[in-house]
Amino acid sequence: MANKVLMKGNEAIAEAAMIAGCRHYFGYPITPQSELPAYLAKHMPKRNGVFLQAESEVAAINMVYGSGGTGVRVMTSSSSPGISLKQEGISYIACAEVPCLIVNVVRGGPGLGNIAPAQCDYFQAVKGGGHGDYKLVVLSPSSVQEMADFTVLAFDLADKYRTPVMLLSDGYLGQMMEPVEMPDASNIKKYDKPWATTGAVGRHQNLISSIHLVPEDMEKHIHHLYEKYAEIEKNELIYEEYQCADAEYVMVAYGITARICKTACVMAREQGIKLGLLRPKTLWPFPKQPLAKLAGSKNVKGFIAVELSTGQMIEDVKLSVNGVKPVEFFGRTGGVVPSPNEVLLNVKKLFSLK
Amino acid sequence: MNKNECKFPLNLVIAGFGGQGVLLAGKLIAEAGLHEGREVSWIPSYGPEMRGGTANCTVIISDSEIGSPVVENPDVLVIMNRPSMDKFLPSLKKDGVCIYNKSLIEGFKPRSDVKMVAVPASDLAVQMGSTKLLNMVLVGSFMANSKAFSEASLAYALKKSISAKHQDLIPLNEKAIDEGAKFIA
Numbered sequence: 001m002a003n004k005v006l007m008k009g010n011e012a013i014a015e016a017a018m019i020a021g022c023r024h025y026f027g028y029p030i031t032p033q034s035e036l037p038a039y040l041a042k043h044m045p046k047r048n049g050v051f052l053q054a055e056s057e058v059a060a061i062n063m064v065y066g067s068g069g070t071g072v073r074v075m076t077s078s079s080s081p082g083i084s085l086k087q088e089g090i091s092y093i094a095c096a097e098v099p100c101l102i103v104n105v106v107r108g109g110p111g112l113g114n115i116a117p118a119q120c121d122y123f124q125a126v127k128g129g130g131h132g133d134y135k136l137v138v139l140s141p142s143s144v145q146e147m148a149d150f151t152v153l154a155f156d157l158a159d160k161y162r163t164p165v166m167l168l169s170d171g172y173l174g175q176m177m178e179p180v181e182m183p184d185a186s187n188i189k190k191y192d193k194p195w196a197t198t199g200a201v202g203r204h205q206n207l208i209s210s211i212h213l214v215p216e217d218m219e220k221h222i223h224h225l226y227e228k229y230a231e232i233e234k235n236e237l238i239y240e241e242y243q244c245a246d247a248e249y250v251m252v253a254y255g256i257t258a259r260i261c262k263t264a265c266v267m268a269r270e271q272g273i274k275l276g277l278l279r280p281k282t283l284w285p286f287p288k289q290p291l292a293k294l295a296g297s298k299n300v301k302g303f304i305a306v307e308l309s310t311g312q313m314i315e316d317v318k319l320s321v322n323g324v325k326p327v328e329f330f331g332r333t334g335g336v337v338p339s340p341n342e343v344l345l346n347v348k349k350l351f352s353l354k
Numbered sequence: 355m356n357k358n359e360c361k362f363p364l365n366l367v368i369a370g371f372g373g374q375g376v377l378l379a380g381k382l383i384a385e386a387g388l389h390e391g392r393e394v395s396w397i398p399s400y401g402p403e404m405r406g407g408t409a410n411c412t413v414i415i416s417d418s419e420i421g422s423p424v425v426e427n428p429d430v431l432v433i434m435n436r437p438s439m440d441k442f443l444p445s446l447k448k449d450g451v452c453i454y455n456k457s458l459i460e461g462f463k464p465r466s467d468v469k470m471v472a473v474p475a476s477d478l479a480v481q482m483g484s485t486k487l488l489n490m491v492l493v494g495s496f497m498a499n500s501k502a503f504s505e506a507s508l509a510y511a512l513k514k515s516i517s518a519k520h521q522d523l524i525p526l527n528e529k530a531i532d533e534g535a536k537f538i539a
Contacts, residue, residue, distance in 0.1 A: 006385055006394070032400060115400065176423050177381065177396040179388050256423075263421030339426045 004179035009147040009169065010035035012180050013103055014043070016148035017075055019185045020155040022101070023049035024074040026063035028056060030082045031115045032171035033105035037077065057082045061089030061102075068098035069208035071196030073155055077103035079171075080121050081112060083129075090164060091130025095210035095221070097195075099158035101151065102136075103167045105174040108335030116335025117171035117256060122312035125168045126284045133222045135229045137165040137236065138283040140254040144178035146281075152183045159191040161232055168283060170308065172256045172337065232285060239287040240279040243269065247276025249351055250294055252317050253306040254280050256337070261306050263340035264347070273353055274299075275344075283313070291320035302326040304347055309333050360502045362392070363416035365425040368492075369442055370434025370455070372409040375489030378515065379432065380411035382493055385511035386503040387415035395423040408438045415502050430500055432492050434475070435459065443468075451539055453495045455488060469539040471495060478533050487530040494534025505535075 007015070014036045017025075025040045037053065044051035050067075054060035060076050067074045078086060083104045093100060106121045108114040125138045137157050139150040147169065154165040197206045212218035240258075243265050244250060253261040258279040268275035278294065280287050294300050302325050305314035311329045318327050330346040332338045338346075348354070366383065370376045377398050384396040393416045399409060412428070414420050427447045433439045433454040439462050446452055451469045457476035464470045473495050479487035497508055512527055 004388065006381070006388055006396070171400070172397060172423065175398055175400050177384060178420075178423075179394060259420075260422040262419075266421070337424065339424070340422050341426060 003181045005182075006177050007144060007180050008035050008175060008177050009141075009144045009173040010105065010175070011039045012144050012148040013077070013151045013167065013169075014039035016151035016183055017101065017155070018043065018047055018049065019183055020073060020152045020188055021190075022073040022075050022155065023047065024067045024072050025049070025051050025076070026054050026060040026067070026074070027076045027078060028054055028060050028082060030079045032107055032117075032174050033077050033079045033103065035174070036103065036105070057085035058089065061086040061093070064100050064102075065089055065093050065096070065098055068093065068100040069096070069197050071193035071198060073099075073159070075101035075103065077105065079105045079107045079115075080109045080118070083121065083124070087124075087130040089130075090136070091132050091134060092210045093164045094130070094134035094136065094225075095132065096208050097162040097225070098164065098208060099155075099162055100164050101154045101158060101167065102164060103169065106168065106170045108333075114335045115171060117173075117308060117337055118333065118335055119170060119255060119257060119308035120312070120333060121168065122283065122307070122309060125166050126286070126316070134225060135284055137161070137163060137232060137285075139165065139167050140281055140283050141167065141169055141173060142255055142258050142279065142281075144173070144176065144180045147173060148180050148182060150281075152188065156189055157232070157236060159189075159193070161228055162195070163228065163232070168255070170256050171335075236282060237285045237287060238281040239290055240281060241290070242277040242279065244276035244278060244294060246274055246299055248274040248299055248301045249304065249347060250276045250278055250300055250302075251304045251306050251343075251347065252278050252280070252291070252313065254283060254313065257306050257308055260338065260340050260343055264343040267340055267344050268347070273348070275347060286316045286320065288316075288320040291317060292322065292324075295321040295324040300325060302328060302351055304328045304330055304350060306343055307331040308337060360500050363414055363418070363420070364430065364500060364502050365428045366413045366415075366430045366432065366496070366500075367410060367425070367428040367442055367445075368413070368432040368434075369408055369410035369438035374409075374434045375486065376409045376434065377411050379489040379493050380413045382508065382511045382515055383413050383496065383502070384415070385514055386497075386507040387413075389507040389510050390503050392416060393418065393420050395420045397423045408435070408441065410438065410442070430496065432496055433459065434488065434492065436462065451499050453492055453499060453537070455492065457488075471499060471537055471539045473534060473537040475534065479530065482526065482530055482533070484526075487527065490527045490530035491534035494531035495537045497531070498535040498538050505531075
């Protein structure tokens with residue numbers, strides 16, 4: 001285990017971002033993600049990078065917009081209320097097709113809420129958040145290792161598709177320490193960015209903008225974005241199936257909740273209950289086809305979406321299952337995290353199992 | 355718990371006042387477990403309870419992938435103050451081990467279905483020169499009782515976790531660990 005170091009999830013994102021070549025960070029502090037900017041404040045200057053604590057979240061996201069427009073790898077991070085403040089900028093960035101990474105270490109909400117772990121920002125992340133017709137690629141890590149790995153993946157997807165990518169985490173994953181092996185810097189792919197505003201010396205000027213005053217032009221641009229989103233849906237879906245091969249009941253859970261569900265799966269098998277788990281690693285694109293396939297399997301009797309919310313992802317599970325099998329829900333919210341035993345008890349209750 | 359070998363996964367909760375070194379004690383234990391090639395997780399209580407009340411962290415050392423990083427019923431407790439004893443003792447698994455700081459904790463109702471290990475940690479720490487050593491005394495007792503890792507792995511973890519400018523304090527910390535290791539259930 002020589003290559004593994006014990007690190008907090010927030011720090012793992014920060015270190016992985018620098019390995020991915022990110023030298024520009026703009027943010028504003030908020031718990032439970034503050035270790036991330038703290039780490040970058042300490043290390044970014046040593047690697048000739050820019051760490052800047054902006055005067056507000058609104059300023060920070062617009063700094064991301066500006067520097068992303070020059071073609072450099074850039075990121076911001078925040079936690080739920082701060083991400084709400086950034087939504088206008090995110091919408092502009094999506095429209096202007098500026099690659100960047102936005103990290104949300106989700107906490108209990110709505111409102112100021114609390115600093116405990118939650119998954120109540122699913123809709124905001126996956127369904128828009130800001131105004132207008134756009135999508136974010138949304139990655140959902142479930143361990144400190146994936147906090148690092150998905151940070152690298154996020155920068156790659158952002159550049160590959162010229163699109164903003166969100167890493168949707170939670171307070172537990174941000175705060176917990178686990179062994180992590182940092183990604184290899186020599187595997188980082190670099191992309192040409194002929195669209196970037198780098199000073200139009202010897203070439204035609206580039207323009208980064210989100211204004212399309214003529215409706216027909218705007219419509220054409222939105223169609224262009226959606227063709228790109230269709231490509232992402234086709235190529236970039238990732239998910240994990242755990243004990244699904246012979247499962248009669250399949251939980252669908254992401255992030256920290258998926259780990260709790262894995263433990264519940266093991267406990268269920270000990271009691272003779274054939275429980276499986278489908279874990280989306282990308283929340284957008286969502287694993288529609290894998291779920292539809294499981295729904296069509298004769299083993300599977302039903303699904304349970306398990307979330308740290310009152311039920312948001314369940315809507316995508318239902319759309320995917322499309323009425324073929326029943327879809328139930330169990331969740332705790334407001335920053336409360338259920339134990340594996342509590343999850344299992346509720347699965348049994350929902351499907352009247354002994 | 356078997357006298358000679360540790361059964362994994364081992365779920366541990368460490369709790370005390372903020373400032374007693376709860377989080378560092380947990381980190382040392384996790385580092386020592388990692389050094390032996392095991393899966394480990396460490397998760398702190400980072401909520402409002404940190405401000406003035408009890409601090410705690412959960413450490414899991416396992417032979418296989420760790421699912422939930424939080425546990426309802428730990429196998430071992432390391433308790434540094436009275437409020438934490440009241441809060442966590444009821445959650446300890448039957449036949450589990452509760453290692454506690456006898457110097458600061460008295461008048462509570464012990465459980466007869468678990469092993470209670472009373473360590474005069476704060477008193478020993480003061481005798482050794484600093485009350486700050488109390489967490490190391492308790493980590494020593496945890497190592498001796500759980501056998502979750504070797505003394506060498508803990509020494510490695512200690513060296514790694516203490517900042518460069520405080521490396522001269524290592525021998526004193528090791529002495530505190532040795533003192534604690536004498537307290538076995």
